[in-house]
Amino acid sequence: MSAAPAEMKEHAEANAKWLDAHYDPVANLYTFSPCIALADLQGDGESKLVVGDLGTGLCSMKLKVYRGTSLMSENTLLDLPTGLVSFHMDQHEPRTPAIAVASGPFIYVYKNLRPYFKFTLPSLEVNPLEQEVWSQAKEDMIDPMSLKEMLEGIRDKADIPLSVRSLKFLILDPKEMEAFVNLHKQQPIRRQTVITCISTLKKNMADEDAVSCLVIGTESKDVYILDPEAFTILSKMSLPSAPTLMDVTGQFDVEFRITVACRNGNIYVLRRESPKPKYCIELTSHPVGLVRVGKNVVVGCAQETLQGYTQKGKKLWTVYLPAPITAMGLMDHHSRGFQAVLVGLANSEVHLYRDKNLISTIKTPDVITSICFGRYGREEGTLIMTTKGGGLMVKILKRTAVFEDRDMAPGPPLAQSIRLNVPKKTKLYVDQTMRERENAVAMHRAFQMDLSRLRLAVARAYVKALESSLTPVSASLSDPLKMNAVVQGLGPSFKLTLNIQNTAVCRPVMNLAVSFLYDEALYSMRNAFFQIPLLVPGLNYPINTFVECLTDKGISDIIKVFVLREGKSAPLLTAHINMPVSEGLALN
Amino acid sequence: MGLFDKLAGWLGLKKKEVNVLCLGLDNSGKTTIINQLKPSNAQTQDIVPTIGFSIEKFKTSSLSFTVFDMSGQGRYRNLWEHYYKEGQAIIFVIDSGDKLRMVVAKEELDTLLNHPDIKHRRMPILFFANKMDLREALSSVKVSQLLCLENIKDKPWHICASDAVKGEGLQEGVDWLQDQIRTIRT
Ligand SMILES: Nc1nc2c(ncn2[C@@H]2O[C@H](COP(=O)(O)OP(=O)(O)OP(=O)(O)O)[C@@H](O)[C@H]2O)c(=O)[nH]1
Ligand SMILES: [Mg+2]
Numbered sequence: 010m011s012a013a014p015a016e017m018k019e020h021a022e023a024n025a026k027w028l029d030a031h032y033d034p035v036a037n038l039y040t041f042s043p044c045i046a047l048a049d050l051q052g053d054g055e056s057k058l059v060v061g062d063l064g065t066g067l068c069s070m071k072l073k074v075y076r077g078t079s080l081m082s083e084n085t086l087l088d089l090p091t092g093l094v095s096f097h098m099d100q101h102e103p104r105t106p107a108i109a110v111a112s113g114p115f116i117y118v119y120k121n122l123r124p125y126f127k128f129t130l131p132s133l134e135v136n137p138l139e140q141e142v143w144s145q146a147k148e149d150m151i152d153p154m155s156l157k158e159m160l161e162g163i164r165d166k167a168d169i170p171l172s173v174r175s176l177k178f179l180i181l182d183p184k185e186m187e188a189f190v191n192l193h194k195q196q197p198i199r200r201q202t203v204i205t206c207i208s209t210l211k212k213n214m215a216d217e218d219a220v221s222c223l224v225i226g227t228e229s230k231d232v233y234i235l236d237p238e239a240f241t242i243l244s245k246m247s248l249p250s251a252p253t254l255m256d257v258t259g260q261f262d263v264e265f266r267i268t269v270a271c272r273n274g275n276i277y278v279l280r281r282e283s284p285k286p287k288y289c290i291e292l293t294s295h296p297v298g299l300v301r302v303g304k305n306v307v308v309g310c311a312q313e314t315l316q317g318y319t320q321k322g323k324k325l326w327t328v329y330l331p332a333p334i335t336a337m338g339l340m341d342h343h344s345r346g347f348q349a350v351l352v353g354l355a356n357s358e359v360h361l362y363r364d365k366n367l368i369s370t371i372k373t374p375d376v377i378t379s380i381c382f383g384r385y386g387r388e389e390g391t392l393i394m395t396t397k398g399g400g401l402m403v404k405i406l407k408r409t410a411v412f413e414d415r416d417m418a419p420g421p422p423l424a425q426s427i428r429l430n431v432p433k434k435t436k437l438y439v440d441q442t443m444r445e446r447e448n449a450v451a452m453h454r455a456f457q458m459d460l461s462r463l464r465l466a467v468a469r470a471y472v473k474a475l476e477s478s479l480t481p482v483s484a485s486l487s488d489p490l491k492m493n494a495v496v497q498g499l500g501p502s503f504k505l506t507l508n509i510q511n512t513a514v515c516r517p518v519m520n521l522a523v524s525f526l527y528d529e530a531l532y533s534m535r536n537a538f539f540q541i542p543l544l545v546p547g548l549n550y551p552i553n554t555f556v557e558c559l560t561d562k563g564i565s566d567i568i569k570v571f572v573l574r575e576g577k578s579a580p581l582l583t584a585h586i587n588m589p590v591s592e593g594l595a596l597n
Numbered sequence: 598m599g600l601f602d603k604l605a606g607w608l609g610l611k612k613k614e615v616n617v618l619c620l621g622l623d624n625s626g627k628t629t630i631i632n633q634l635k636p637s638n639a640q641t642q643d644i645v646p647t648i649g650f651s652i653e654k655f656k657t658s659s660l661s662f663t664v665f666d667m668s669g670q671g672r673y674r675n676l677w678e679h680y681y682k683e684g685q686a687i688i689f690v691i692d693s694g695d696k697l698r699m700v701v702a703k704e705e706l707d708t709l710l711n712h713p714d715i716k717h718r719r720m721p722i723l724f725f726a727n728k729m730d731l732r733e734a735l736s737s738v739k740v741s742q743l744l745c746l747e748n749i750k751d752k753p754w755h756i757c758a759s760d761a762v763k764g765e766g767l768q769e770g771v772d773w774l775q776d777q778i779r780t781i782r783t
Contacts, residue, residue, distance in 0.1 A: 028704055030699075030700050385697070386698060387622075388697070388701065405698070407704060
C-alpha cells in the first residue's frame with residue numbers, strides 16, 4: 010500500500026513529459042536497436058520509421074516502413090538483418106536518403122524503397138591445404154572418410170580457418186558425405202565472412218544531410234569503410250576481436266573516430282591514419298550497448314551496469330541498474346540542445362540518464378527490445394520503442410517538458426562526488442606513515458595504556474568529588490538537589506544568584522543553609538551564611554546575595570558555595586564561582 | 598468610436614470588427630483556410646509555413662474579421678498566448694490525417710483552454726477537422742472524440758470537416774462563427 014503514492018508520483022512524472030501518441034501491442038514487429046532508423050525517405054518533410062524486422066528469426070524477415078501510425082511499405086529480406094542505416098549516397102536533388110540493410114555478407118541498398126544495389130564483402134583467403142585436399146576429392150583421388158580426416162587435421166592446426174563448406178562437411182553423418190562431396194566438389198571453395206554491425210561516416214561535410222560512407226564491422230575482425238557512391242573499400246582496419254557494436258563520428262576526409270565494442274569484452278577506438286586501435290577499454294563484463302554522448306562513451310554492460318568513459322578510455326563513472334539492459338539509444342534533441350542516454354531494462358522500464366544521473370523513468374507495458382529517439386512525422390522529439398511481444402510504441406516529448414539535472418535515484422548526495430583538493434603528501438607525512446606501519450603494535454599498546462590511565466584518573470577524581478560533595482549536583486539519594494550560580498554586574502559590586510532546585514519527585518527538603526568561602530582580602534559579603542527556605546520539588550529557587558570586590562588591581566578569585574544540611578559538616582553540594590575581574594572603579 | 602462610425606454601425610454601413618485567433622499545429626492548414634476565406638483577388642497561390650504569425654483580414658455579410666494566423670511550429674507555439682487577450686473568437690485547425698499528433702493537438706488545446714486569459718471567457722471556438730480529403734483522414738466525430746471536445750462546457754464550440762485546398766466545409770464553419778459572435782454582442 011505504501012508504494013502506491015510513490016508509484017503515482019512516478020507515473021505523473023512520466024506523464025508530465027511524454028504524450029502517448031501510439032501503442033499497437035500486436036504490430037508484429039520484432040527487432041533490436043541496430044535495425045531501426047528514422048529518415049525522411051520521400052523528402053516531404055515527414056520522417057518515416059524504417060525497421061529491419063527479424064520476423065521469427067527463420068522466416069518473414071522484412072524491411073518495413075511506417076508513416077505515422079500505419080505501415081506504409083514492406084519489402085521481403087532474404088536473410089536476417091544485422092543492422093540498418095539511412096544515409097545520403099549522393100548530392101542529387103531531391104535530397105532523399107538511401108537505406109542500407111546489412112545481412113550476412115551483403116549490404117542491400119534501397120533507394121526510394123526499391124532495391125538499388127547489393128554490396129558483397131570481399132571473400133577471404135582460402136587455406137591452400139584445404140584447397141589441395143578438395144581438388145584431390147574432385148579428381149576422386151581420396152574417399153570421403155580420408156577427406157574428413159585430412160580436413161580435421163587442417164582444422165586443428167592451420168592459421169587460416171576452414172571454409173563453411175568444409176565445416177559443414179565435417180558435421181555430416183558418414184552416410185551423407187558421399188552425396189555432399191559430389192554435390193559441391195565442382196565449385197571453387199570460398200571463404201566468406203559476415204557483417205556484424207554497420208554505421209555511417211560523413212565524407213567531408215558535417216551537415217545533417219551530407220554524403221556519408223558506410224562503415225561495417227565483420228566477423229573476420231575487420232572494419233571497412235565504403236565509398237558512398239561506388240561502394241569500393243576506402244579503408245580497412247583490423248581489430249583483435251570481432252566487433253559487435255559500433256559508433257562512428259567525424260568525417261572520413263578530415264578526422265574520424267570509430268568506437269567498437271568487441272566480443273572479447275573490450276572497446277577499441279580506431280582513428281584516421283591508424284590501422285590498429287588507438288585506445289582500448291577493458292570492461293569487467295560484456296558490452297551490450299554503446300552510445301556516444303558528446304565526447305564521452307556510455308557503455309551498457311551485461312552485469313547490469315552503465316559506465317561512462319572519455320574518448321581516450323578513462324573511466325568516469327558507473328551506475329548500477331535495477332535489471333539487465335535490453336536496449337540502448339541516444340536521446341538527442343537538437344533544438345533544445347539536450348542529450349541523454351535511453352536505457353531499456355528487463356523490468357519493463359526505460360531509464361533516461363544524463364551522465365550518471367537518472368533524470369526520468371518511463372514504465373512500459375512490455376519489455377522493450379529496441380529504442381530510437383528523433384524526428385518522426387513532423388515531431389522532433391519522438392521516442393520509438395518496439396517490445397518483446399512485437400508491439401510498437403510511440404511517445405512524443407511535451408513541448409513544456411523539462412528535465413531536472415538532479416539525480417532522481419536515491420543514493421549518496423551530490424556533494425559526495427565533488428572532488429576535494431587534497432594536498433600532495435609531504436615527506437613528514439610519509440615518514441609518519443612509515444613509522445606507524447612499522448610500530449603499529451607498540452603504538453597501539455601505548456595508546457591503550459594511556460587511555461586506561463586516563464580513565465582511572467577520571468574515575469578517581471569523580472569518586473573524590475562525589476565523596477566530598479564537590480559537585481553542583483548532589484549525590485545523596487535523600488536530598489536530590491541541583492544548583493547553578495550566576496554572577497551579574499561589572500564590579501566592584503556583583504550580584505550572585507544561586508538557582509537551587511529540588512529534583513525529588515514529591516519530597517520537600519528542609520533545614521538547608523548556604524555558606525560562602527572566599528578570600529577576605531579580595532571580597533566582602535554582607536551575608537556569607539544564610540538559611541534556605543523549604544524547597545518544594547521541581548521549583549527553581551533563585552537566591553540573591555551581593556559581593557563587593559575590594560581590590561582595584563584587576564585580579565579575581567574563586568568563590569566557593571556550599572549547600573549544607575543542619576547538623577552535618579560535609580556539604581551536600583559545592584559550586585565554584587569564577588568571579589570576573591572588577592571593571593568598575595570603587596567609589597571610595 | 599466616433600459618432601460617424603456609430604451611426605454607420607447602426608445603419609449597417611460599417612461592419613463590426615472582430616479579432617479571431619487561428620491556432621493549431623504546424624501543417625494543419627491554417628494559412629490555407631484563411632487564404633480561402635479572403636476575397637479571391639487577395640488570395641495567394643503558394644502557401645509556405647508561417648513564421649511567427651501573420652495578420653489577415655476578411656469580411657462576411659455582417660462582420661469584418663481580423664485574423665491572427667499563428668505559426669503552429671513547436672518553437673513558435675509559445676507566442677500564441679500573447680494574443681489571447683485580444684482575441685474574441687478562436688479557430689482551431691486539426692490535420693485529421695495526422696493521427697500520430699492528435700495527442701499533441703489535444704495537449705495544445707488543453708493548455709489553451711486552461712490559460713487564464715481564456716479560461717473564464719465565453720468565447721466561441723470553431724474547430725476545423727481539416728484535410729478530410731485524405732484517404733486516412735479521421736471523421737470530425739472521431740476528431741472531436743480524440744480531443745475530448747465534449748468536455749468544453751462553458752464555451753460555444755462547433756466542429757466542421759473541411760478541405761481547405763478545395764474550400765469545402767469552410768463556409769459552414771464561418772457562418773456558425775458569425776452567428777455566435779452576433780448573439781454574444783447583442
Ligand atoms: N490534402 C489537403 N492538404 C491540405 C489541406 N489544407 C492544407 N493542406 C496542405 O497542408 C500544407 C500546410 O498548410 P498550411 O496552411 O501552410 O498549414 P499551417 O497550419 O498554416 O502551417 P504553419 O504555418 O506551419 O503553422 C500545405 O501543403 C497545404 O497545401 C486540405 O484540406 N487537404
Ligand atoms: Mg501557416
